Amino acid sequence: MKLLFLSLSLLLVVPFAPAQQNNCEPFRVVLNNGELTTPKQAFTALNELAVNLGNSHADEGVTYDLAYNYSADAFQELLQSSDQRQWYVNLARRVYNWKYQVNTPELNEHVEKYREAILHGQKVLVVSHSQGNFHTNLARQMLANQKSAISMDSFGIFGVATPANQVGGKPTPYLTNHLDIITSVPSSLPANWTLRRADSGKIVDHIGSIRAHSFSGTYLSPYYDSRPEIVKGIKQQLSQLKDPPKVVNSGSMTVNSGSCF
Amino acid sequence: MLIRLLIILVILFVSACDEDDFDESDSPFCIPGASADAPAGAPEEVSSLTEIQGQTAAGLTGIDDNANGIRDDIDQLIEQKFSYTPEIKRAAEQEARALQQFMEATTKEAALNAAEQMARATRCTFKILSDPIRDYEKRQALSKEMEAWTVNTKERLTKYLESSQLIGGAYFMQPVEPVCD
Numbered sequence: 001m002k003l004l005f006l007s008l009s010l011l012l013v014v015p016f017a018p019a020q021q022n023n024c025e026p027f028r029v030v031l032n033n034g035e036l037t038t039p040k041q042a043f044t045a046l047n048e049l050a051v052n053l054g055n056s057h058a059d060e061g062v063t064y065d066l067a068y069n070y071s072a073d074a075f076q077e078l079l080q081s082s083d084q085r086q087w088y089v090n091l092a093r094r095v096y097n098w099k100y101q102v103n104t105p106e107l108n109e110h111v112e113k114y115r116e117a118i119l120h121g122q123k124v125l126v127v128s129h130s131q132g133n134f135h136t137n138l139a140r141q142m143l144a145n146q147k148s149a150i151s152m153d154s155f156g157i158f159g160v161a162t163p164a165n166q167v168g169g170k171p172t173p174y175l176t177n178h179l180d181i182i183t184s185v186p187s188s189l190p191a192n193w194t195l196r197r198a199d200s201g202k203i204v205d206h207i208g209s210i211r212a213h214s215f216s217g218t219y220l221s222p223y224y225d226s227r228p229e230i231v232k233g234i235k236q237q238l239s240q241l242k243d244p245p246k247v248v249n250s251g252s253m254t255v256n257s258g259s260c261f
Numbered sequence: 262m263l264i265r266l267l268i269i270l271v272i273l274f275v276s277a278c279d280e281d282d283f284d285e286s287d288s289p290f291c292i293p294g295a296s297a298d299a300p301a302g303a304p305e306e307v308s309s310l311t312e313i314q315g316q317t318a319a320g321l322t323g324i325d326d327n328a329n330g331i332r333d334d335i336d337q338l339i340e341q342k343f344s345y346t347p348e349i350k351r352a353a354e355q356e357a358r359a360l361q362q363f364m365e366a367t368t369k370e371a372a373l374n375a376a377e378q379m380a381r382a383t384r385c386t387f388k389i390l391s392d393p394i395r396d397y398e399k400r401q402a403l404s405k406e407m408e409a410w411t412v413n414t415k416e417r418l419t420k421y422l423e424s425s426q427l428i429g430g431a432y433f434m435q436p437v438e439p440v441c442d
Contacts (some may be wrong), residue, residue: 023434038425040360043380043433044404047387063435066380070429075422079415106430113432216401222394 025061028122034130035071045215052231057238067110111142118154123241125156129215133162140168153242158234161213163188179212196225315413331357348389355382355442360411364421372427380433385441
């Protein structure tokens with residue numbers, strides 16, 4: 001009984017801690033970055049997403065987090081290569097023979113944060129770019145298979161430039177443009193967007209397949225028509241997320257009040 | 262068929278790098294001005310998007326004559342390119358300090374702390390340059406160039422990637438206000 005009282009007291013106190021204030025909004029959009037992305041580039045991409053989506057959705061607040069993946073092998077090859085063209089050859093091999101193994105221990109913290117957020121009454125949408133889609137798909141499986149179940153209706157994924165063959169077990173939602181190098185990955189979801197100039201509507205045909213893969217440089221660039229489509233797609237997914245139910249489990253109490261505490 | 266596809270892919274990669282409007286941050290190896298034949302281990306200067314050259318001597322820390330926590334070459338870059346308003350200049354300086362701190366981190370804890378500072382600094386830049394369309398080039402240029410100049414030698418790039426590896430798998434929540442120093 002004392003323990004319960006203490007727990008409830010803590011729950012009541014925490015909302016007033018300044019450090020928690022802006023992380024308690026109803027929506028949490030998380031970027032899961034792609035291959036060969038430095039932390040700085042990932043933060044830049046995350047903030048590009050944030051300025052385009054805004055701080056609220058359907059009159060509810062949104063916060064933006066980063067679930068960071070480091071590409072050890074790809075960066076190692078980069079550092080060891082003395083020949084830029086040879087590095088491209090190796091990268092091409094990597095892309096063509098994509099046998100990607102998700103490093104599960106790296107995912108643990110991500111999964112734990114998604115779970116915490118949902119248990120705290122938040123809805124989580126992960127926007128995954130490139131190899132981040134493998135991570136997020138596996139994270140979703142881990143989340144769904146945990147013994148203490150949570151509401152998976154409060155967790156969503158939107159894929160961008162995905163090399164995977166599904167989005168959280170479903171064929172959509174995602175956006176991959178027709179020039180993107182990622183479409184060369186065997187069994188990846190096909191391109192579903194013809195990239196056009198935002199100003200003229202003219203189909204883009206020669207920006208290069210790596211450039212076409214860039215999250216900030218192409219997908220969210222104001223020069224191309226993919227930006228409003230991605231914003232629209234993400235907002236649709238946010239609208240479909242359900243508030244986590246108020247749950248009181250036997251044994252331990254899991255409280256959801258529809259807001260963070 | 263496989264070989265043909267591979268060749269096509271390679272050409273696509275290389276041609277992307279050769280394009281005038283190629284975004285060098287898309288591929289860290291596609292450094293403007295860097296020689297494709299540069300030997301491994303040799304310092305690689307970043308022939309930057311600006312006219313000035315970055316310091317390539319003095320190890321990781323570089324030279325900071327005015328002791329403001331920012332390398333003199335980065336100070337010069339900020340002065341030349343990112344001082345169009347006082348608040349942009351402050352944001353650029355905040356980014357420079359965070360990037361340098363991150364590059365020099367030697368433990369996971371230090372790298373995580375520095376990455377948190379990098380998250381604050383980046384958010385600060387985007388808070389100031391917040392128009393999705395009008396400010397796009399400005400904030401992208403600031404973010405990319407500050408990083409490129411910070412890691413403008415092989416030694417610095419190597420150390421920077423080591424710090425990045427230390428924080429692989431980390432989760433960063435949105436920084437709390439105030440994000441600007």
